[in-house]
Amino acid sequence: xxxxxxxxxxxxxxxxxxxxxxxxxxxxxxxxxxxxxxxxxxxxxxxxxxxxxxxxxxxxxxxxxxxxxxxxxxxxxxxxxxxxxxxxxxxxxxxxxxxxxxxxxxxxxxxxxxxxxxxxxxxxxxxxxxxxxxxxxxxxxxxxxxxxxxxxxxxxxxxxxxxxxxxxxxxxxxxxxxxxxxxxxxxxxxxxxxxxxxxxxxxxxxxxxxxxxxxxxxxxxxxxxxxxxxxxxxxxxxxxxxxxxxxxxxxxxxxxxxxxxxxxxxxxxxxxxxxxxxxxxxxxxxxxxxxxxxxxxxxxxxxxxxxxxxxxxxxxxxxxxxxxxxxxxxxxxxxxxxxxxxxxxxxxxxxxxxxxxxxxxxxxxxxxxxxxxxxxxxxxxxxxxxxxxxxxxxxxxxxxxxxxxxxxxxxxxxxxxxxxxxxxxxxxxxxxxxxxxxxxxxxxx
Amino acid sequence: xxxxxxxxxxxxxxxxxxxxxxxxxxxxxxxxxxxxxxxxxxxxxxxxxxxxxxxxxxxxxxxxxxxxxxxxxxxxxxxxxxxxxxxxxxxxxxxxxxxxxxxxxxxxxxxxxxxxxxxxxxxxxxxxxxxxxxxxxxxxxxxxxxxxxxxxxxxxxxxxxxxxxxxxxxxxxxxxxxxxxxxxxxxxxxxxxxxxxxxxxxxxxxxxxxxxxxxxxxxxxxxxxxxxxxxxxxxxxxxxxxxxxxxxxxxxxxxxxxxxxxxxxxxxxxxxxxxxxxxxxxxxxxxxxxxxxxxxxxxxxxxxxxxxxxxxxxxxxxxxxxxxxxxxxxxxxxxxxxxxxxxxxxxxxxxxxxxxxxxxxxxxxxxxxxxxxxxxxxxxxxxxxxxxxxxxxxxxxxxxxxxxxxxxxxxxxxxxxxxxxxxxxxxxxxxxxxxxxxxxxxxxxxxxxxxxxxxxxxxxxxxxxxxxxxxxxxxxxxxxxxxxxxxxxxxxxxxxxxxxxxxxxxxxxxxxxxxxxxxxxxxxxxxxxxxxxxxxxxxxxxxxx
Numbered sequence: 001x002x003x004x005x006x007x008x009x010x011x012x013x014x015x016x017x018x019x020x021x022x023x024x025x026x027x028x029x030x031x032x033x034x035x036x037x038x039x040x041x042x043x044x045x046x047x048x049x050x051x052x053x054x055x056x057x058x059x060x061x062x063x064x065x066x067x068x069x070x071x072x073x074x075x076x077x078x079x080x081x082x083x084x085x086x087x088x089x090x091x092x093x094x095x096x097x098x099x100x101x102x103x104x105x106x107x108x109x110x111x112x113x114x115x116x117x118x119x120x121x122x123x124x125x126x127x128x129x130x131x132x133x134x135x136x137x138x139x140x141x142x143x144x145x146x147x148x149x150x151x152x153x154x155x156x157x158x159x160x161x162x163x164x165x166x167x168x169x170x171x172x173x174x175x176x177x178x179x180x181x182x183x184x185x186x187x188x189x190x191x192x193x194x195x196x197x198x199x200x201x202x203x204x205x206x207x208x209x210x211x212x213x214x215x216x217x218x219x220x221x222x223x224x225x226x227x228x229x230x231x232x233x234x235x236x237x238x239x240x241x242x243x244x245x246x247x248x249x250x251x252x253x254x255x256x257x258x259x260x261x262x263x264x265x266x267x268x269x270x271x272x273x274x275x276x277x278x279x280x281x282x283x284x285x286x287x288x289x290x291x292x293x294x295x296x297x298x299x300x301x302x303x304x305x306x307x308x309x310x311x312x313x314x315x316x317x318x319x320x321x322x323x324x325x326x327x328x329x330x331x332x333x334x335x336x337x338x339x340x341x342x343x344x345x346x347x348x349x350x351x352x353x354x355x356x357x358x359x360x361x362x363x364x365x366x367x368x369x370x371x372x373x374x375x376x377x378x379x380x381x382x383x384x385x386x387x388x389x390x391x392x393x394x395x396x397x398x399x400x401x402x403x404x405x406x407x408x409x410x411x412x413x414x415x416x417x418x419x420x421x422x423x424x425x426x427x428x429x430x431x432x433x434x435x436x437x438x439x440x441x442x443x444x445x
Numbered sequence: 446x447x448x449x450x451x452x453x454x455x456x457x458x459x460x461x462x463x464x465x466x467x468x469x470x471x472x473x474x475x476x477x478x479x480x481x482x483x484x485x486x487x488x489x490x491x492x493x494x495x496x497x498x499x500x501x502x503x504x505x506x507x508x509x510x511x512x513x514x515x516x517x518x519x520x521x522x523x524x525x526x527x528x529x530x531x532x533x534x535x536x537x538x539x540x541x542x543x544x545x546x547x548x549x550x551x552x553x554x555x556x557x558x559x560x561x562x563x564x565x566x567x568x569x570x571x572x573x574x575x576x577x578x579x580x581x582x583x584x585x586x587x588x589x590x591x592x593x594x595x596x597x598x599x600x601x602x603x604x605x606x607x608x609x610x611x612x613x614x615x616x617x618x619x620x621x622x623x624x625x626x627x628x629x630x631x632x633x634x635x636x637x638x639x640x641x642x643x644x645x646x647x648x649x650x651x652x653x654x655x656x657x658x659x660x661x662x663x664x665x666x667x668x669x670x671x672x673x674x675x676x677x678x679x680x681x682x683x684x685x686x687x688x689x690x691x692x693x694x695x696x697x698x699x700x701x702x703x704x705x706x707x708x709x710x711x712x713x714x715x716x717x718x719x720x721x722x723x724x725x726x727x728x729x730x731x732x733x734x735x736x737x738x739x740x741x742x743x744x745x746x747x748x749x750x751x752x753x754x755x756x757x758x759x760x761x762x763x764x765x766x767x768x769x770x771x772x773x774x775x776x777x778x779x780x781x782x783x784x785x786x787x788x789x790x791x792x793x794x795x796x797x798x799x800x801x802x803x804x805x806x807x808x809x810x811x812x813x814x815x816x817x818x819x820x821x822x823x824x825x826x827x828x829x830x831x832x833x834x835x836x837x838x839x840x841x842x843x844x845x846x847x848x849x850x851x852x853x854x855x856x857x858x859x860x861x862x863x864x865x866x867x868x869x870x871x872x873x874x875x876x877x878x879x880x881x882x883x884x885x886x887x888x889x890x891x892x893x894x895x896x897x898x899x900x901x902x903x904x905x906x907x908x909x910x911x912x913x914x915x916x917x918x919x920x921x922x923x924x925x926x927x928x929x930x931x932x933x934x935x936x937x938x939x940x941x942x943x944x945x946x947x948x949x950x951x952x953x954x955x956x957x958x959x960x961x962x963x964x965x966x967x968x969x970x971x972x973x974x975x976x977x978x979x980x981x982x983x984x985x986x987x988x989x990x
Contacts, residue, residue, distance in 0.1 A: 038962050040767040043580040046859055047571060048550055067531075068474075071554070093527055093613075123574060131578060145769035147962040177770040183778075188770075253630065254668035254675060257990060261673030271990070360773075363898040365909060365929060368674060369988040373907050373929070375900045396898075396905055396931065402990040439984060440931050442905035443776070 003031060003119070003154045006166045012073065013158035019082040022059035022089060024101045025160045028294075029055050032153030033119075037126040040145040042137055044130060047123070050151075059085040063098040066091070097318040101161035102296045110167065112288035115195040118170035119152035125196075126150070129174070133205040137178055140209045146176035150196070157296055165292040172196050173418055176205050177378060178212040179445075185391070186445050187211025188358050188378035190233050192418035192425055194288060211357060211379035218391040220441055221382065227353035227409065228436040229346050229383070232417035232428050234356045234376075239428060240419050241364070241372055242401045243278075243334050246304065248313035252323070257370040257402065258310065267310050272405035274308040280331030286416050287427045289332035297329045304334070308405075338411035338429025346412050346432050348386040353432070355381040355388060359397070362421050370400045375442055394445075395438035407434045474534045476518070479605045483514045483536070483641055484556070486653050490593070492561050493645035496540050499565035501647065505542035505549075505572070507585060508565065509646035509814060512538045512556060513856035516639040518605060522616040523632045524624060530609055537856040540565045544572035546582025548837075552857040586839035586847050588816055590649020596810025598657040599803065600688030604637035607689050615692070616663075619717045623665045626721030629675075633663035633717075636684075636956065638968070642813070650815040658806055658968055659691050660684035660956055661713055667724045676727040676926075678720040679911055681745050681893055682711045684956045684968065686808045700949065702878060703914060703921060704892060706745055708951050709804050723912050730924040733913070735985045739888035740930060740978045741881060746910050747869070748953025748971035749894040754934040755789075755796055756867035756971065758903035759823050760960075761832040761842065772960045773901025776934070777829055782842070787829045790938030793976075795870040796824035798833055800849060805970035806954045807866035814860060816849035823867065827939070835862045854965040861961060868952075868972035872944035878975045881943055888916035889928060889983065894953065896929065907931045909986070927987040937978060945974035 004012065009029055016027045031053030038046045056069045059082065066088025070081040126148055137144035150172040157165045175190035188211065189204040230238075251258035251265040258266045281301040282289045291299050295317065303311045312328055320327030347355060357379035365371040376394045383389065412430035419426070484492075493510045500508035515535045521528045537554035538561055549572025553564040604612075616633040623631035638658040645651045661682050668675040681704070685691050694712035699705050704719050705712070742750065757763065758775040766774055781787035790796075800807045800818035811817055814836055822830050836847040853860035882890065893911025900906075913928040914921050932940075954970035 036963060039578075040769060041580070041765065044575050044578045045767060046548065046550065046861075047575060048552070048859065050857070092530070095528075096526055097528075123571075127574065127578065134578065143766065143769070145766060147770055149963065175770060179766070179769060179774075183774075186769075254670055254673065255630065255666055259668075259673050259675070261671065263670050360901055361898045363896050365896045365907075365986045366927070366988065369990045371986055371988050373896065373898045375898070375905065377901055394900065394905075396900070396907060398907075398929075398984070398986065400988055400990060403988065440905060440982075442900040443933070444773075444900035444902035444904050 003152065003168060009154065009156035009166055010164060013156060016055065016057065016078050016082060017158060017160055019079045020059065020160060022061055022086050024060045026058045026101060027055065027159070028157050030153060030155040032151050034149065034151030035121070035123060035126060036147065036149035037130055038147050039130050039134065042134055042144055044127070055081060057081050057085040059089045060098065061089050063094040063096065064089050064092045065095055065098055099317045099321070101159045102163050104162040105165065105292070105296060105298050107165060107298050108283060108291040110282055110288055110291045112285065113194055113290060114168035115170045118150060118172050118194065118196040121150045121172065121196055129201045132202050133176055136202060136205045136209055140213065142178040142180060142209055142212050144176060144178050148174045159296070163296050165296055167290045167292070169290065170194050172199055174199055174201055174204060176208050178205070178208040180212055180216050184445055185212045185216035186378045187215060190418050190420060193416065215379045215391040218393045220393045223395060223438045223440050225435040225437055227350065227432065227434045229350065229353060229355045229430060229432050231343065231357055231430050232415050233420065234359045235428055235431050236417050236419045236426050237359050237362045237374070237421045238372060238399065238401045238404060239336070240422060240424055240426070241362070241370060245370060246313050248315045248323070249319045251313060257368060258313065265313065267313055269310055270308045271310055271402060272305065272308045273408040275408060275411065276305050276308050276405050277337040278305040278334060279303045280334050282332065284335055284427065287333040287335060287425060293329040297327060299329065299332060302328055302331065334426045336414060336428040338414040341410065341412045343412055343430045346410060346430055347383055347388065349410065350383045350386060350432065353383045354392065355383055358420065360420070365398060370402055371398060372400065373398045375444070394442040396440045396442055397437055398439045399437050404433050404436065409434050474532045476532050476609050479516045479518065479532055479534065489643040490645065490651055492556065492558065493643065493651065495558055496538070496561045496565045497645060497647050499562040500540065500542045500569055503566050503569040505544045505569050507543040507647055508540065509644065510538060510540050511813065511853065511856055512643040514641040515855055516605065518637040519634065520609065520612050520616060521634045522613065522620060524620055524630065525617065527613050530613065535855060538564060539853065539856040539859070540568045541859060542568045542572050543583050543585065544569045545576035547572045547576035547579045548583060549573070549575060550859040583837050584840050586836045586845065588648050588836060588847065591652065591817070592649065593651045595653040597655045598686055598808065600657050600690065602689040603657065604659050604689040605639060615713070619663055619713055622714060622717045623721045626718060627667065627725060628665045628721050629668045630666040631663060636660040644811065644813065644815055646815045648815060652811045652815060654810060656809060657688055658684060658686050658956070659689065661692055661711065663717055665717065665720045665724050667728055669728055674728060676724050678724040678727065679893060680713065680720065681706055681716055682713065683953050684806060685804050685952070686806050687804050700951070703890070704912070706743065706951065726924045727912065727926055730926040732987055733925045733928045733983060733985050735983055737980045738983050739885045740981045741885065741888055741890040741916065741975060742978065743892045743975050744949070744951040744973045745893050745953055746891045747973045747976060749897055750908055751867060751869055751971040751973060752955065752958070753897060753899045754903055754906055754937065755824065756864045758934070759832050760862060760864055761834045761838050762862040764832060765838070765841065768960060771962050776902045776904050782829050782832065785828070788827050788939065789824050789829045789935060790827040791941045792826045793872065793941050793944050794824055794827045794938050796867060797821070797870055798823050798865045798867050800865045802866055802952070802970065802972065805866045805952055806968035807970055812849040812851040813853050814847070814851040816847045816851065818849045821848060833862065833864055838862065852967055854967065858965050863960065863967040864958065864969050866970045866972070869944065869976065871947040871950045871974040874946065876943060876945050878945050878949055881945060881975065881977055882916055882921070883919040885916045886918055889925060890914040890916055890921065904933055905931070906934065927985045928983060929986050930981050930983050932981055937981065940978045940980060941976055942979050943977040945976070947974065949974035
């Protein structure tokens, strides 16, 4: 099924609601078209295309809720899915946390999430991009492994209380690892955008190639506390653990790093360096995101950390009602303010330190302090007197993003980045951090 | 293992975050609909032949087709309420072909004569397009056709046939034991999987399989309001290749000791009672002094160390570089295997790959490219002797036949090399866990799996656990907290000085071993008896923020 326009989606959803006999009914409609290509050992390995659409109907009688889904859209199927949701609702136990429908909402308009050129990506464009990346790899006598995927889709929602929401989006991600033929050097680059025109596959491959060559024959440094410069692709995988943990309910329940001894939460407290400002804004030109979330709540510009102070936590509608506060949803894209310095300028201003390209296999060690472990990967370098001196062997770290943001030395210019762990997109700066804890050496290249 | 999946299975907010993600696995259906018979075998054979003929007529030199119906059920609760009951179904066909020497794949949920023929045609077109940028043609190990055969997980009770209310009531009982025992929060869930897979290939196999898995789990949480501290204790259950009978405990399935652990049956009501006591002790436990310790690792913990440090580096696709951009490569390079004397571990370390063990997650009759499953050595008396391979890799390690390690998580994903069960063999000499502990001067006894992380070539790892007990002069001296151990894989396995005998052998495992781009999940078990590792580096993980 093609991507439905706002009018087409509205008409279809009205028809579905017309079949409802429940106290309340809520319908979510979505569809997407996408494709991917994967390569390794300097040749394409697999590729595929995915096209999907689905309609989810939620019916409720009092606090009894049933959900049913269908991917056929003729009238009989639409009526059938509504009846099935109603049958399931009648059979269900009461959900004490059930929330009635939201009424009509006002959403900001955000056409920037959908870029027609990205929606028009075809298999040839993908294989041409890979051919370009492979040519650079072969020219430099390196071995490439990489992945490119793109999708275009729409989402719409309507309920029996007058709410209607609609948006479209496109996305393209590219990541590549180049290795030297002796296996002693490895370099990585990763990019993700709404707009294919911003993606320069050749430039990203060249960055990975440069890092692969430069990281060969790394020297071992003693584990310990070092000043580090984290490139955005390295910083995001630690930072996002903090965003994922800003749920109000866990904090209120006393089982979060934001819970306070004696009860209550750390909302309003200064938790990190005062230069840390983190917010979300669906209308940001570099990181446009949907202006409504999955349950119909508007997404607006929200400050999460302001001058180091925790400004907001996110809530489910149930928990917000229980706590009598505004039900702020979790954000789709997070933005951290920075300065104007380039990565090169951060390196230049560093007397002794370590440049980190990528962090990998990030796992929580202690949820009370948000302590995480993981390793550096695909390009780690020693800096002395403002210059990269030599490649170094990879380290395992044990560090908390809270401690890290308290040990802030400098921030560079924010750029759009994709988390290699969760695929989350963010706009964050490269950051210079003192006393970052490396606890052991790894032989991995 | 994928981080997102891990969080969803183990985090304290298990219920809240788990449902939406798993709901994406298919369309929600009525619980009773899961018991309805799907398409008949003769109909599947007819459709499969249409796919194979269409592929051949478009120029494929090989084709296989998988018609799959994948059913899931999730029952998720917290404290005194059921948070969600979800049944999903996903039905469709995936067709893989070789044309012009290259692989091609296409999938569709339009399982009709026309839909299948069109999908086969698309798969051939993809193969021909990809053939322009391959470096060498696919070399497929020969495989005999088995004709029409079938295989079923030997279950006693189909989890999907047990009324939802019975399962929800059991979980609410679990929760009530925890709350009465003084827990502040408890999350519990039962996850059930049924893969109904029909495979056919141009080699002449028509394989019908019915595979069942179940995973009951809980997390008990206790908070200390005054200090702002909290601790959790996860269930000591394992995901298993069994039916609902896993939840009917028997005396012989229990392993007594510092806490009861379980073999092929699980007593969830007993374990939650113990977990509630454990979590209270964890809040009061002594923080660990960092340093070198002898570790005694219970199978409920050791399975994950085996998974990350033995099973992953022996995956041949990693060794060859196919995962270089994502999951990583491997330190177990072909030259080490060819040398025939690479000492991966001590002589106590015998590690076997298999897809046969009854009750294991990896057990199937045939893999997803029609190869009958078996068992083989990976590490023999400490020496690396083999890898895990599929049909297009077998020739690289001199095999005439695949080892049957091919798997796809669904009809819509292309099958590729995934790990079988990989298990440490029990010690040959009689040795109980108690006798093993008696000889330890300064050690830590670890039960249950916790935090885990390993580098992309599988050299350097760090593991936590659920509960940690200090061993002093051969005796358990009390509980410790803030424990994690770090080691180099080869040094760690060479420090293995004892493995308990077969009486202690148990399986652990995971539903969500992740690999590939786009990422796919694989379910796999790892067995062992309790084992001892000398002089391992332990760090203290406590911090202040």
